[in-house]
Amino acid sequence: MKRLLSVTDEFNFDRYPSARILQHRSRILTLLDWTPFDESNATLIAERIQLLAQQQLKPDQVFVAAIDFCWKQRIEIPTYHQLSTVITDSFNIVESSLLNTLSSELREDEKSSLDVLLANPKNHWLPLLGQIKQVNQSLRAKDIQQNVNASRTLRDHFEQFRSIFDELNLNQQATEYYATWVQKATLTQVKQFPNPQKRHLHLLSFIKHQYYFRQDVLMDIFLKSVRTATNGVNKKLAQKEQKTQSERKTAIQTINTSHRNSRHLLDEITRIVRCKDQSDSERMEKIERLIDDYEALQGDIKTEKLQFYEQLLDQHTEGQHYYDTLENQSLRLQRKVSSVLKNLVFDKASSEEPLFAAMTHFQVTDGNVGHSPPLDFLPEKEQDIVAGDTTFRTSLYKILLFQSVADAVRAGKLNLQYSYRYRAIQDYLIPTARWRKERDRLLTLAGLQKFADGASYLAELKTTLESTYQAVNGRFGEGNNTYLSVDDSGYAKVSTPGTSFSEDGYNGTLLKENGIVPILRVLRDINRTSDFTRYFKHLSPKHHKLKPNVETVLAGIMGMGCNIGIDKLSQISVGINESTLKNTVNWCFSLKNIQAANNVIIGQIDKLALSNAFQKYPDQLHTSSDGRKVNVGVDSLHASYSFKYFGKDKGVTMYTFIDERHALFHSTVISASDREAAYVIDGLMQNEVVKSDIHSTDTHGFSEAIFTATHMIDTAFAPRFKKIGEQRLYGFSSKSTYQRRGYSIVPSRTINRKLILKNWDDILRFMATIKLRYSSASQLFKRLSSYAKDHPLYRALKEFGRIIKSQFILTYYDDVELRQRIEKQLNKVELANRFSAAVFFANNQEFQVGTKEEQEIATACKVLMQNAIVLWNYLYLSQRLSSTADPDDRQDMLEAITSGSIIAWAHVNMQGEYDFTRPAANDDVFDMAKILALKLG
Structure with a gap:
């Protein structure tokens, strides 16, 4: 570079003319392209x-x-x-x-309507704004009605200001920002805006955000209630099935016996009647004897009992008992969700017409559907059952309608008009008109220019995939891949040698040598090195001068990160003011602030030579993610049932991301019933300090569409499959073409290029939406996957992902080191989950907060504490290394440290200290004389 720029070692910057600076800058830019x-x-x-x-x-x-x-x-x-x-x-x-x-747009009467939210209504001590802030997390009928009432209030205000919302055109993130301020503020703080337009902007954002959010809440309530009712019906049927199993067996045996007797009688009578060798009187006499014998045999089987058994079997075979049980459950479900369904606003344009018509009829008639409501959404058999022989079965109709609506919402066939999570997929994407007009510029802004021409890009992938097939088969055929085997049916198996990775061992021993360290000291030490508490700023720093002190911030982090709770921690702590702590947590503990504090700790980890020694390749960072199931001990619409993980209780999944240096760089909390794969891209994109080059998950984090997304954000996706040989390989040519080349490893299916190219522009629009943060990846993938096989974009995403997946599987077969790295990296995230349980120890490790936002803030605090311990461990071990004078000893110590894990916590006391100093004599808490003298009754 010096030669190219004509620079000598004796260069004097004082004599560096500005013209030469411009010339050199131009040459440097040209050289670096x-x-x-x-x-x-x-x-x-x-x-x-x-x-x-x-x-x-x-x-x-x-x-x-x-x-x-x-x-x-x-x-x-x-x-x-x-x-x-x-x-x-x-x-x-x-x-x-x-x-x-x-x-310019807000009229005086509209301003007055907004200010009404801040006034106390008649006969109520709480202003209207305060009444609609909190969401009731219970599924009890009276609690559901509270949410319905709040949603009605918000709907009235939303409808009044709909034209203003269109003019403002606020995106979701900005709307949430202003709305969150109102959510956290007191009534006095909202009134104190010096500029009334800013107050109105915040109140309008609150109305819009809350209305969208409340529509989601009502839909969550509806879906959970319908599912609970359906599960109740199935449970009752199962119990009935078990109870009547022996009864049906008896019925079948009895009816079979009766049938055999009747058949025998009929056969004998037929034989006698057709016998020509006997007179009529002889034949009649024999028939009468046969009838007497038959009646004797049938004597034990009463006619009423036989009829009962026949009815029992008729119910079983026709499924009538199912509909009867469903009908019996209907009234209870109606009390819960009828008002909910009446207040949901569905999008006609993106919803199936028959069901939309039935749902609209239900809303228009206020649930009084009459005797001839729309039936076209039901199968013909159910239409006949509902119509009945003489009477229309209204209760059965309603519960079938509820079930159909729930199924259609989950399948993307019925969508809400105002919602964050239940809109049609096209509503989440960059608008079609803007995409058509600005496609090339949006691709540039999103960094997707190289994918612009789908045909040429597929041609490149074809060349790469074909050469990989050739290379992998060549090494296998020559006997250079002894860890791979292929049986006669084409099923591939790989074996992977173990690694020397130790979870604790040497590092744990070193860290415990200096004794047990209180968690508060760890946090203080790390704050002195990184000053992470400075990121706990007030939500609106322009309007508030609150700067919380360090001890209060640390108390808040521990209260939520250890699951102790803010109230309890303030009561058991010395030097913490409860009111100050609550105010600090309310205004300063936003998810963004905690993530920023986490980022500065990760930045400190990144600066350490020891942390980078854990990275296999300096220019390639390997990351992984995994979920941990956690119970929720309070009412929570976000939690879901899973007997496998929670028994009869409900819970959520803490989903955590970690890199190979042991830094935890992202976390979220998802419903335990959600697939983890939808959240992989969020974690890779929603952090500012870690750029993942390779990312690994287990099977729950894998889908073929995720291969597409990771490829287009320049991250290699490397999941661990339980049975790698069961994963299908794909190729651009037919299977027979590869077999003719003598390949042992061949694709089982051919890539559908037409499907990919037909939807290529939609794939780019989908990815640009994610990369430009127009919508989150989890929003898009959750909504898109609900369409299953019906949506061409989803099929195209999966088809393209199969190319990338096939490339990965072939590399996985051929690269034993890659397999070892994947196993090692997933071991780290599994260890991080056990570490998580040790930090989040209080209240039996059950969340004591019900909303997703509260759970995510608590999880982020926990992750911050984990990262603080990791950084403290790094600093301690780095100091030990720097204190080791002998180079050979230092090298041996370094190898021992890097063969293990920095995630160790046995030396950290999470639960505080105990004071055993002898109390003074006058410090007795109980007056035993008064207690013993107490007389009751």
Whole structure:
């Protein structure tokens, strides 16, 4: 580089003329194939920053994202002043635009309607705003009605301001930001806005956010209630089945006996009648004797009993008992969900017409469906059963309608109009009109330019996949892959030698040598090195000067991260004010703040030479993720039943991401019934400090569509399959073509190129939506997967993912080191889950909060504590290494340390300290004389 720039070692920067600086900068950019920061690129960067500002990200996050964007686009990094100016201007432009819109569009009567939310209504001590803030997490009928009433109130306000919402055009992130402020604020704080337009902006955002959120809540209640009712019906049928099993057996035996007797009588009578050798009187006499014998045989079987047995078997064979049981359960379910269904707003354009018509009829008639409601959504058999022979079975109709609505919502055939989680898939994607108009620019902003031409990109993948088949089969055929075997049916098996990985061992021993360390000391030590508590800022720093002290922040982290609870921790702690602690947690413990604090700890881990010694390759970071089931000890709409994990209780899944340096860089809490695969991309994209090059999960984190998404965000997906040989391989040519080449490992199916190319533009739009944070990957994948095989985009995503999956499986067969790395990395995340249980120890490790937001904040605090312990362990072991003077001893120690895990916690006291100092004599708590003298009655 010195030669290319004509620079000598004796170069004097004081004599570096500005013209030469510009010349050298231009040459450096050319050599590195970067573009200069010119007017065109400045506009592109400003556009990217504007998108982030609209999402109300914090300025420092936008700054980092802008620099990352420049690196990916190979654009010269602007100066700090240039970037900060653009960021400041973007935030001011966004807010000014919103306030100007309100100034011109909001009428005086509408302003008054907003301010009514802050006033105390008649006959109620709580202002209307306070009444609609809290969501009741119970599924009891009276508690459900509270949520319905709140949703009605919000609907009335939402309808009044719908045109204003259209003018503001706030995205989801910005809406949530302003709404969260109102949610946390007291009535006085909301009233104290010096600018009334800002107050109205916050209140409007609260109304919109809460209405969307409440629609989701009502749908959650509806789905859970219908499922509970259906499970109750099935349980009753199973109990009835068990109870009547012997009775049916007796019925079958009795009816069979009666049938044999009748058949024998008929056969004998037929034989006698057809006998020509006897007179009529002789034949009649024999027939009468046969009848007498038959009546004697049938004497033990009463006619009434035979009829009862026949009816019992008729019910069993026709399924009538199922519908009777369903009908009996209907009234109870109606009391819970009729009002819920009446207040859900469905989207006609994206919903199936027959069911939409039936549901609309139910809403319009206020649940009084009459005797001829729409029946077309039901199968013909059920239509006949509901119509009945003489009377329309209204209760049965309603519960069948409820079940049909629930099934259709889960399948994406019935969608809500105003919702975060139950809209049609197209509503989550970048709008079609904008995509068609700005496709190329959006692909550039999303870093997806190389995928623009689907046909040429598939051609590249075909070449790569074909060469991989050739290489893997060549090594196997030559006997150079002794860990792979293929049986006669083509089933492949691999064996993987174990690694020397030790979960604790040497590191645990070293860490315990200095005694047991209180968790509070660990947090204090790490805060002194990283100052992570500075990120616990007030939600609205422009309007509040609260800066919590360090001890209060640490108390909040421990109260939630250890699952002790804020109330209890303040009561058992010295030096903590309960009111101050609650206020700090309310305003400063946002998920973004905790994640920012986590990021600075991870940044400290990244700076340590010892942490990087755990990375197999310096230019390739391997990460993994896994879930841990956790019970929820309170009412929670977010929790779900799973007998396998929780018995009769409910719970959720803590889903955690970790890299090979043992840094936990992302966490979320999902329903225990959700598939983990939908959340993999969120974890890889929603962090700012870890760029995963390879990511591993177990089977629960795998889907073929995830292979597509990880490929397009430049992360190699490397899951662990329980039975790798059962995974189908795909190729661009037919199976026979590969067999003719003498290959042992051949694809079982051919890639459907037409399907991929036909939907290629939708695939790009789908990925651009994720990368530009228009919607989260979990939102898209959860909604899209509910369509199952019916949606062409989902089929195309899976088909493209099969190419990438096949490439991975072939590499997995051939690369024993890769298999070892995957196993080792998944061992780390499994160890991290046990570590999680040790930190989250209180209240029997059961969540004591019911909402998803509260559970995620508690989980983020727990992860912060885990990372703090990991960093403390690194610092302690690094100090031991630096204190070891002999190079050979140091090398031996380093090898011993890196063969184990830094995740160790036996040396950390999570549960506080006990004071056994002798109390003074006058410190007695109980007055025994008074207690013993107490007379009752």
